[in-house]
Amino acid sequence: xxxxxxxxxxxxxxxxxxxxxxxxxxxxxxxxxxxxxxxxxxxxxxxxxxxxxxxxxxxxxxxxxxxxxxxxxxxxxxxxxxxxxxxxxxxxxxxxxxxxxxxxxxxxxxxxxxxxxxxxx
Amino acid sequence: xxxxxxxxxxxxxxxxxxxxxxxxxxxxxxxxxxxxxxxxxxxxxxxxxxxxxxxxxxxxxxxxxxxxxxxxxxxxxxxxxxxxxxxxxxxxxxxxxxxxxxxxxxxxxxxxxxxxxxxxx
DNA sequence: CCTACAGTGAGTCACATGGCTAACAATCAA
DNA sequence: TTGATTGTTAGCCATGTGACTCACTGTAGG
Numbered sequence: 001x002x003x004x005x006x007x008x009x010x011x012x013x014x015x016x017x018x019x020x021x022x023x024x025x026x027x028x029x030x031x032x033x034x035x036x037x038x039x040x041x042x043x044x045x046x047x048x049x050x051x052x053x054x055x056x057x058x059x060x061x062x063x064x065x066x067x068x069x070x071x072x073x074x075x076x077x078x079x080x081x082x083x084x085x086x087x088x089x090x091x092x093x094x095x096x097x098x099x100x101x102x103x104x105x106x107x108x109x110x111x112x113x114x115x116x117x118x119x120x121x
Numbered sequence: 122x123x124x125x126x127x128x129x130x131x132x133x134x135x136x137x138x139x140x141x142x143x144x145x146x147x148x149x150x151x152x153x154x155x156x157x158x159x160x161x162x163x164x165x166x167x168x169x170x171x172x173x174x175x176x177x178x179x180x181x182x183x184x185x186x187x188x189x190x191x192x193x194x195x196x197x198x199x200x201x202x203x204x205x206x207x208x209x210x211x212x213x214x215x216x217x218x219x220x221x222x223x224x225x226x227x228x229x230x231x232x233x234x235x236x237x238x239x240x241x242x
Numbered sequence: 243c244c245t246a247c248a249g250t251g252a253g254t255c256a257c258a259t260g261g262c263t264a265a266c267a268a269t270c271a272a
Numbered sequence: 273t274t275g276a277t278t279g280t281t282a283g284c285c286a287t288g289t290g291a292c293t294c295a296c297t298g299t300a301g302g
Contacts, residue, residue: 016133093149
């Protein structure tokens with residue numbers, strides 16, 4: 001659980017950077033070598049390398065060495081947990097909103113009844 | 122779109138901190154005053170305040186002053202975008218994985234056919 | 243009016259983060 | 273073997289972040 005917390009910390013932190021989200025999007029489409037990822041990026045290679053390491057450390061991405069290239073690709077399991085956390089939060093509080101809405105509607109109904117009574121009187 | 126990117130940056134960054142995720146979970150259950158949120162937190166009030174500001178700045182939370190208290194609550198729309206981004210990434214790359222799997226299965230099938238041929242021979 | 247309560251603002255500090263350059267592997271291709 | 277290609281490591285720097293304290297404001301209640 002504490003482990004889980006740390007994992008969420010790292011995944012969210014990893015995704016908080018636009019460069020890293022770009023990498024994720026590229027890799028979602030297809031695995032790529034570091035050099036391919038580097039091409040359109042407006043930064044030095046070592047900087048990109050660091051970003052890749054961050055993604056690797058939090059488990060979003062795996063890499064392996066093939067000849068002198070390093071191939072990066074997404075790890076299928078990685079977003080599950082994060083995604084789960086987000087959906088859960090959303091569902092919890094949207095449920096609360098629904099209850100609230102129902103409550104408000106209930107109040108309005110009473111209001112209407114009162115109005116009718118007033119009118120009848 | 123650039124705006125969108127910034128929003129994602131901020132939401133992910135906000136959620137990358139365990140204290141702030143705790144606040145979000147508390148507020149998902151029910152709106153609370155700053156003091157209520159503060160009670161179980163192992164930190165100084167101004168520190169907590171800063172976290173609340175971060176959540177407010179990225180749109181996850183709204184606050185309003187009621188008397189001398191400040192009431193905080195979740196904003197329903199806020200996670201939509203983030204959630205959408207995550208699901209999209211997942212679906213894109215899971216689709217890719219499915220295709221890959223299908224491809225691998227295809228290969229295996231060919232393998233099997235070859236094996237059968239060999240055996241027949 | 244005065245006191246206690248609930249925040250708030252300003253300023254400090256240690257450390258993490260994202261960027262850079264420069265020098266160093268490791269591997270492929272001629 | 274030698275040169276070009278593709279990373280990789282180390283180290284530097286500016287900025288951002290999360291934590292703190294201390295002094296302050298605004299509101300409620302007696």
